[in-house]
Amino acid sequence: MIAPAFHLEGQTALVTGAGRGIGKALAIGLAESGSNVVLVSRTMKEIEETAATIVEQTGRKALALCADVTSKEQLAETFQKAISEMGRIHVLVNNAGMNIRTPALEVTEDQWETIMQTNLKSAFFASQLAGQHMKQYGEGKIINISSVGGHTALRTGVVYGSTKAALIHMTKVLALEWGKYGIRVNSVGPWYFRTPLTEKLLDDPQYLQEIISRTPLGRVGELQEVVGPVVFLASEAAGYITGQTLLVDGGMSIYGF
Numbered sequence: 001m002i003a004p005a006f007h008l009e010g011q012t013a014l015v016t017g018a019g020r021g022i023g024k025a026l027a028i029g030l031a032e033s034g035s036n037v038v039l040v041s042r043t044m045k046e047i048e049e050t051a052a053t054i055v056e057q058t059g060r061k062a063l064a065l066c067a068d069v070t071s072k073e074q075l076a077e078t079f080q081k082a083i084s085e086m087g088r089i090h091v092l093v094n095n096a097g098m099n100i101r102t103p104a105l106e107v108t109e110d111q112w113e114t115i116m117q118t119n120l121k122s123a124f125f126a127s128q129l130a131g132q133h134m135k136q137y138g139e140g141k142i143i144n145i146s147s148v149g150g151h152t153a154l155r156t157g158v159v160y161g162s163t164k165a166a167l168i169h170m171t172k173v174l175a176l177e178w179g180k181y182g183i184r185v186n187s188v189g190p191w192y193f194r195t196p197l198t199e200k201l202l203d204d205p206q207y208l209q210e211i212i213s214r215t216p217l218g219r220v221g222e223l224q225e226v227v228g229p230v231v232f233l234a235s236e237a238a239g240y241i242t243g244q245t246l247l248v249d250g251g252m253s254i255y256g257f
């Protein structure tokens, strides 16, 4: 048998920001691919509903844990509960994120702190907790949801873009440090997908047309199109891939002129 497994049977994935948008799609898609799932966000109603959907539609185990991922203490409690309930975490998906679209000259300290803590600090300390756990087993996968905004300059915020660029580099350094523990660390960098984070932008016909004009595939992404790359990176099919960022962008990042 030469073809690797793309499924995730027997694994457990913890997804942050799993109550809506990309995180919800990832949680459902990972479960459909065979994984049990731990769903983490601040909105218990959303993650409980998603967990119920997963159990009903896939038969996988789904655990909803309410936490603010900007709190290292709450992250530690969440990992402890998840490991206690599920036995082991094979995959961590750092998806939770947010943006406050402010011109650089007007960014406030509070805005800086909020975006940095939500998008970057949370991913680092969740990765640290996952790394400490995964190291014991000599195997683990961490997938950071960055953005094309971490690869090239976007008009949607210098702080947001900086956190996403930092996530891409953090992916490389953790992959370097943790390869000896059998832990693979990769990143997925989406272009636009319709979610609560972007719907206001995408509802503006002129803005949407500008996005499409910069996108060789001529459209924004469908949520299942970001699920596939994440499932791939979590599977043994990506067994020799670490430190990489997969841009899921309809070709936007290669559009010169």
Ligand SMILES: NC(=O)C1=CN([C@@H]2O[C@H](COP(=O)(O)OP(=O)(O)OC[C@H]3O[C@@H](n4cnc5c(N)ncnc54)[C@H](O)[C@@H]3O)[C@@H](O)[C@H]2O)C=CC1
Pocket (backbone or CB within 6 Å): 016, 017, 018, 019, 020, 021, 022, 023, 040, 041, 042, 043, 067, 068, 069, 070, 095, 096, 097, 098, 118, 145, 146, 147, 148, 189, 190, 191, 192, 193, 194, 195, 196, 197, 198
């Ligand atoms: N939608 C898009 O076009 C793109 C999204 N991304 C990234 O994908 C990720 C998900 O984005 P969307 O689904 O679009 O956003 P969203 O706003 O629809 O969902 C974000 C999720 O993160 C959770 N969250 C936010 N702050 C949190 C905190 N402090 N503690 C716990 N949970 C928290 C929210 O509750 C929500 O479930 C983000 O990291 C975003 O930067 C990247 C590129 C494009």
Ligand SMILES: C[C@H](O)[C@@H]1OC(=O)[C@H](O)[C@@H]1O
Pocket (backbone or CB within 6 Å): 098, 099, 101, 147, 148, 149, 154, 156, 160, 190, 191, 192, 197, 198
């Ligand atoms: C593609 C970008 O990440 C996009 O830019 C925004 O303002 C939204 O926050 C999306 O993440």
